[in-house]
Amino acid sequence: MSNSNPATIEDVARIAEVSIATVSRAIHTPEKVANSTRLKVSQAIAITGYTTNAMARSLRLGRSNMILVVAPDIGDPNFSNILVGLENEARSHGYGVLIGHTQNDAQRGLEYLKFLNSNQAAGLILFTGILPFGHQTMTARLPPSVGVFEPVFNGGIPYVGVDDTEGARKVVDLLLAEGHRKIAFIGDSRTRLAYSRRRMGYDAGLDAAGVPNDLRTIFEGDGTIESGRLAVEQLFMRDTLPTAFMCVNDQTAIGVMIGLGARGYDIPRDFSVTGFDDVPQASFMSPALTTIRQPRTLIGKHAMALLLELLSDGQPAETEILLRPDLVVRNSVAAPSRQWIKR
Amino acid sequence: MSNSNPATIEDVARIAEVSIATVSRAIHTPEKVANSTRLKVSQAIAITGYTTNAMARSLRLGRSNMILVVAPDIGDPNFSNILVGLENEARSHGYGVLIGHTQNDAQRGLEYLKFLNSNQAAGLILFTGILPFGHQTMTARLPPSVGVFEPVFNGGIPYVGVDDTEGARKVVDLLLAEGHRKIAFIGDSRTRLAYSRRRMGYDAGLDAAGVPNDLRTIFEGDGTIESGRLAVEQLFMRDTLPTAFMCVNDQTAIGVMIGLGARGYDIPRDFSVTGFDDVPQASFMSPALTTIRQPRTLIGKHAMALLLELLSDGQPAETEILLRPDLVVRNSVAAPSRQWIKR
DNA sequence: TTGTATGCGTTATCAT
DNA sequence: ATGATAACGCATACAA
Numbered sequence: 001m002s003n004s005n006p007a008t009i010e011d012v013a014r015i016a017e018v019s020i021a022t023v024s025r026a027i028h029t030p031e032k033v034a035n036s037t038r039l040k041v042s043q044a045i046a047i048t049g050y051t052t053n054a055m056a057r058s059l060r061l062g063r064s065n066m067i068l069v070v071a072p073d074i075g076d077p078n079f080s081n082i083l084v085g086l087e088n089e090a091r092s093h094g095y096g097v098l099i100g101h102t103q104n105d106a107q108r109g110l111e112y113l114k115f116l117n118s119n120q121a122a123g124l125i126l127f128t129g130i131l132p133f134g135h136q137t138m139t140a141r142l143p144p145s146v147g148v149f150e151p152v153f154n155g156g157i158p159y160v161g162v163d164d165t166e167g168a169r170k171v172v173d174l175l176l177a178e179g180h181r182k183i184a185f186i187g188d189s190r191t192r193l194a195y196s197r198r199r200m201g202y203d204a205g206l207d208a209a210g211v212p213n214d215l216r217t218i219f220e221g222d223g224t225i226e227s228g229r230l231a232v233e234q235l236f237m238r239d240t241l242p243t244a245f246m247c248v249n250d251q252t253a254i255g256v257m258i259g260l261g262a263r264g265y266d267i268p269r270d271f272s273v274t275g276f277d278d279v280p281q282a283s284f285m286s287p288a289l290t291t292i293r294q295p296r297t298l299i300g301k302h303a304m305a306l307l308l309e310l311l312s313d314g315q316p317a318e319t320e321i322l323l324r325p326d327l328v329v330r331n332s333v334a335a336p337s338r339q340w341i342k343r
Numbered sequence: 344m345s346n347s348n349p350a351t352i353e354d355v356a357r358i359a360e361v362s363i364a365t366v367s368r369a370i371h372t373p374e375k376v377a378n379s380t381r382l383k384v385s386q387a388i389a390i391t392g393y394t395t396n397a398m399a400r401s402l403r404l405g406r407s408n409m410i411l412v413v414a415p416d417i418g419d420p421n422f423s424n425i426l427v428g429l430e431n432e433a434r435s436h437g438y439g440v441l442i443g444h445t446q447n448d449a450q451r452g453l454e455y456l457k458f459l460n461s462n463q464a465a466g467l468i469l470f471t472g473i474l475p476f477g478h479q480t481m482t483a484r485l486p487p488s489v490g491v492f493e494p495v496f497n498g499g500i501p502y503v504g505v506d507d508t509e510g511a512r513k514v515v516d517l518l519l520a521e522g523h524r525k526i527a528f529i530g531d532s533r534t535r536l537a538y539s540r541r542r543m544g545y546d547a548g549l550d551a552a553g554v555p556n557d558l559r560t561i562f563e564g565d566g567t568i569e570s571g572r573l574a575v576e577q578l579f580m581r582d583t584l585p586t587a588f589m590c591v592n593d594q595t596a597i598g599v600m601i602g603l604g605a606r607g608y609d610i611p612r613d614f615s616v617t618g619f620d621d622v623p624q625a626s627f628m629s630p631a632l633t634t635i636r637q638p639r640t641l642i643g644k645h646a647m648a649l650l651l652e653l654l655s656d657g658q659p660a661e662t663e664i665l666l667r668p669d670l671v672v673r674n675s676v677a678a679p680s681r682q683w684i685k686r
Numbered sequence: 687t688t689g690t691a692t693g694c695g696t697t698a699t700c701a702t
Numbered sequence: 703a704t705g706a707t708a709a710c711g712c713a714t715a716c717a718a
Contacts, residue, residue: 019704020706054458056697059710060697061697061710099442101426101442117394688717692713
């Protein structure tokens with residue numbers, strides 16, 4: 001039925017017995033073409049199975065209707081749901097979504113930068129705390145871009161995410177209300193804005209409760225399960241233990257729970273543990289993890305909406321959209337163990 | 344430093360005081376250009392920050408150096424590692440990788456089909472059991488394609504994955520060796536080839552051991568955690584219980600373990616549970632899950648290598664590459680409970 | 687060794 | 703309402 005080569009606009013024009021200009025018009029501005037010819041064209045399109053060559057179109061137009069989403073780690077349990085939010089919003093505005101995976105590798109980032117420089121994508125969503133393109137980016141012109149889930153460190157790029165500081169504050173306040181005073185913060189040493197903001201919430205809560213500095217413990221991890229496990233190993237070598245582990249994210253909390261479990265402790269009886277993100281796994285663990293919910297699809301939706309606005313207006317309506325973080329109380333928090341509280 | 348518009352080959356040519364043809368040659372066939380001019384050109388490139396417009400190049404060439412990876416569910420815990428294997432192999436051959444996420448939606452699939460029809464990708468990797476493009480695909484010309492992780496049902500497309508039948512066979516044989524006879528298979532009702540192959544391994548093992556049909560139980564699930572949980576609910580309503588749950592994948596096994604745990608049973612003392620895939624989470628659970636390892640990055644590597652071979656030769660060297668599935672023995676399997684064995 | 691000119695498939699401008 | 707044509711940025715056949 002179809003030739004070996006995909007049909008072009010010329011094939012359609014020939015069959016419909018019109019010019020290629022008319023075919024193009026019949027497709028994009030049908031009101032400017034007579035009913036009779038429009039019919040002929042659409043029949044010809046059906047016969048040939050014509051699909052407009054998006055590449056040629058973009059070359060001519062100087063823009064495309066694809067959005068590139070760049071992520072350093074596509075396995076991040078937060079990524080998939082945010083992506084769905086991004087995609088649904090893009091789609092309802094006639095845009096498609098393509099994903100670039102950099103594996104935290106600048107060379108790979110450059111590849112996607114070339115993609116962008118060829119106008120193969122009209123806009124950019126950054127699921128990463130730093131621009132993933134290496135140093136050349138500083139001078140390079142980026143298309144309209146929006147950061148998501150985590151503020152972009154070195155970009156001055158509009159951002160959509162949850163209010164990390166307030167979320168962390170809600171967690172400490174819960175811990176404080178349960179009677180904890182010695183709360184360790186298992187964090188992330190990388191210069192990630194989202195994590196430092198969560199740390200700010202931790203400090204603010206402790207300040208407000210009048211908890212002195214020497215009761216606070218900070219562990220610099222890297223946000224992985226292994227990092228959480230390592231944290232309890234390290235902390236158990238110190239002379240003074242916390243009664244609660246407040247973790248920068250759920251992955252870390254899972255690691256902490258594994259580490260504590262391996263030492264034979266019961267959560268929450270012996271220690272309380274909290275996370276941040278409400279990753280799917282968080283509700284399946286035992287005990288189920290008390291954490292902060294990320295409104296992931298909503299974040300994606302807002303981020304894409306903001307990007308599309310940028311695409312048409314050129315000006316960002318706002319530079320940062322912070323969504324409300326909800327506390328999800330499950331079973332990993334209880335009053336501090338008597339065993340540790342006095343000592 | 345740079346103009347508002349990206350530099351074109353003409354900008355480079357003007358500054359280097361040569362023709363655009365020479366610039367093009369200096370880039371792609373440097374041996375065909377004099378040393379002196381080559382130097383001028385590369386200086387001009389440095390000055391302008393020129394990057395070749397990949398879109399225009401592909402339009403002219405009729406092919407691109409991007410590979411599209413299409414996945415229905417990017418959150419699949421198997422996806423990320425396979426992707427890494429795909430990317431590394433592609434990269435070492437000068438190809439880039441772009442990901443399309445269909446969410447199991449044919450309309451979204453069509454979008455990526457248009458992308459392919461515009462020659463914006465030279466080849467296609469399918470991380471999905473069925474062609475995700477709806478019915479139009481039958482007539483559409485696809486670029487060279489390779490299925491990965493799961494055979495493509497309706498395509499006649501070369502495939503790279505683990506030997507599902509043999510893997511499942513290893514699992515039953517372990518269960519049988521532990522003394523189990525009543526082994527339930529918690530499967531997947533969808534017409535997925537990978538799953539039906541695993542089922543074949545189950546049956547083959549039981550046949551070989553002479554386990555009669557009325558001792559076998561099949562539960563048709565859908566491969567999700569929830570499906571595993573549901574399976575134990577259903578099975579407990581029957582009069583006769585298995586001593587082991589052999590699950591079609593790790594997700595299902597996790598659900599089964601959650602369901603069993605909720606009923607107060609201990610694994611593996613009361614029941615044995617096995618999975619398939621060796622998802623990262625499998626080793627973190629308690630008890631750690633006995634399962635079959637998927638050599639994920641290796642699968643990705645082979646699949647991409649096969650695709651690139653297709654791209655140059657046009658003929659697939661082989662139509663199916665089956666990798667060896669290794670049994671990972673952890674703590675979720677033991678001898679059948681006396682409580683259940685006699686009945 | 688280098689330059690000129692054509693075409694890849696579109697869309698938009700300008701005529702008609 | 704429709705058609706001829708230029709241009710988007712590039713690679714290459716053909717000339718020089």
